[in-house]
Each structure stands twice: as structure tokens, then as C-alpha cells.
Amino acid sequence: MRVLGMDPGLTRCGLGVVDGRAGRATMVAVGVVRTPSDAEASQRLMFLERELDGWLDRFEPDVVAVERVFADTNVTQVMNTAHATAIALLTAGKRDIPVVFHTPTEVKASVTGSGRADKAQVTMMVTRILKLASPPKPADAADALALAICHLWRGAATARLEALAKAGAR
Numbered sequence: 001m002r003v004l005g006m007d008p009g010l011t012r013c014g015l016g017v018v019d020g021r022a023g024r025a026t027m028v029a030v031g032v033v034r035t036p037s038d039a040e041a042s043q044r045l046m047f048l049e050r051e052l053d054g055w056l057d058r059f060e061p062d063v064v065a066v067e068r069v070f071a072d073t074n075v076t077q078v079m080n081t082a083h084a085t086a087i088a089l090l091t092a093g094k095r096d097i098p099v100v101f102h103t104p105t106e107v108k109a110s111v112t113g114s115g116r117a118d119k120a121q122v123t124m125m126v127t128r129i130l131k132l133a134s135p136p137k138p139a140d141a142a143d144a145l146a147l148a149i150c151h152l153w154r155g156a157a158t159a160r161l162e163a164l165a166k167a168g169a170r
Helices: 041-059 075-094 104-112 119-129 139-169
Strands: 002-007 012-021 024-034 063-067 099-102
Touching: 002 041, 002 139, 012 041, 012 139, 024 041, 024 139, 041 075, 063 075, 063 139, 075 099, 099 104, 099 139, 104 119, 104 139, 119 139
Parallel strands: 002 063, 063 099
Antiparallel strands: 002 012, 012 024
16 A cells, blocks of 8 residues: 655645555655745645645555644644645545545554654654654654554554454445
């Protein structure tokens, strides 16, 4: 399975592509899309759409895993993150690629074993799991890879359980 992980953001959007299955993962690509800070929001979103289109065309993921937006006191930041998330839904939807959401706590627990892990711990475990020579930077890139790993591991387990349930229902 190939997963494109996305840590959504209007200023910086982390993207990471990982191949694998439960218990095994290999990094294919990682990067951060930075939108022009002096551009209007609509221009920034179109820039993000073009970049994400390029990633989807180049890497052809089976699924896109996106960090679920969570409530925060900074409404502007939450809205910008939600707008970037909408771009993932739009670009993947045009290609019939499923989009799944994982909470930050779920991602941290999946890659570190603790839902309360800090960014440094997540980055360290992503580096170790993917056997990278150096930690992915900035944190948005590491978070995108962590999302992809989380979906590989949790998504694969969920798919197996659903398949067993369907087989048992026959």
C-alpha cells in the first residue's frame, strides 16, 4: 500500500509518501509546500492545489492520510488548516483516492507508543521506523511521514478486521 500523509497548513503543508504494510514502512518521498505569504488566501490555496496535484500524479498513492483538525483557541489557524484540508479532499476526490483522517493523538500513539509524545519523539521514531540517515525537517515533514505510517499500521489492521467480519457474515 502507498500512503501520502499530509500535515495540512496554509503556510507550510507537510507531505510524505510511504510504502508498506503493518509493521513495515519505506519512505518514498518527503517535502513541505510553502505558500507565498504575501499572496491572497485564494492564491495560496490554488498554489497548494497545484503542488498536491503534482504529488498525486507523481506518486499515485492508494490513500491520502490527513491530520484531523482539532479545536484550538486560535480560530484563524484552525480555519487555515481546514482550508488546506479541503484542498486534500478536492484533489484526491478528483482521482477517486480515499482520504482518511487521524487525530494527532492517534498518530503519536501509533509511531511512539504514547499519545502524549512531543514533536522530537515523533521525529526520532519516524527516523528510526523508516531507517533514515537523518531526521526529516522541518517538523511538518516528519508529521506527514508519521501520518502515513499511522495509516499503514492502523489502516491495515482495520482493513483486516473488516475483511474478517465480512467473511464471518457469509
